[in-house]
Amino acid sequence: MKRISTAGAWAVLLGTSLWALPVLAHSGHSDDGKEKGKQPLYQNDFSKAKVGSVSEDIMVLAGDFAVKEEKGNRFLELPGEPLDTFGILFGPTRKAGVTVSAKIIGEARGRRYPAFAVGLNGYGGYRLQVSPGKRAIELYKGDEVLKKIPFRWKPGTWYSLKLQSKKIEGPKWELKGKVWQTEAKKNEEPDWMIRFQDKEEPYEGRASIWGIPYSGKPIRFDNLKVTEVGE
Secondary structure, three states: OOOOOOOHHHHHHHHHHHHHOOOOOOOOOOOOOOOOOOOOOEEOOOOOOOOOOOOOOOOEEOOEEEEEEOOOOEEEEEOOOOOOOOOEEEEEEEEEOOOEEEEEEEEEEEEEOEEEEEEOOOOOEEEEEEEEOOEEEEEEOOEEEEEEEEEOOOOOOOOEEEEEEEEEEEOOOEEEEEEEEOOHHHHHHOOOOOOEEOOOOOOEEEEEEEEEOOOOEEEEEEEEEEEOOOO
8 A cells, every 4th residue: 555654644634534524315225234224424426526526525545536427427537547556535534333335347458457445444444455466355454464355356347345344342343345246136235255353443534445556447436335333
């Protein structure tokens, strides 16, 4: 992950409080019965966003993100160049008890593939990352890989990513993640695919999305959502 200066890090931490403006929208998909009927803490499908801009409720950490439109659908796009790790923060500042989800699509170029992720707990927090070059889904904390599982990615296909953080007995914090093709048969959401229990208390922070355009082609993001998880 791209490092930022100490001053920049403090700016990000301060920004998580100053920019934590929730956007309420329609209730989302239930999550093991714990999110059913809940209003999202934040939701953005970019349908009302101005093309060529970035929504005011989004904090760009790095990258030339901008809203684009194709066939009447608007989405947030990260350019294919330069090559680095780029991300944005959105939603309210939370420590745990939330789920972040997003739809993401990327393209391959030969044997070069993008990598992309959703995250929680701000910069340096947790990330659920699809890493096609490794044929894996990886759960990160900062730059450390906590766990990974095999995964085959199909280029040019929208994928839904979901990451949940919740405090459990111990005290411990449980991270759960899943990835699936958005337009799969019956659009069925799978069970949790990757799990990890952390004994270290997480920092408060906002949700995030990340993109690494290894293929030199744009990565697109849509339907950003943060939902509170019940006990």
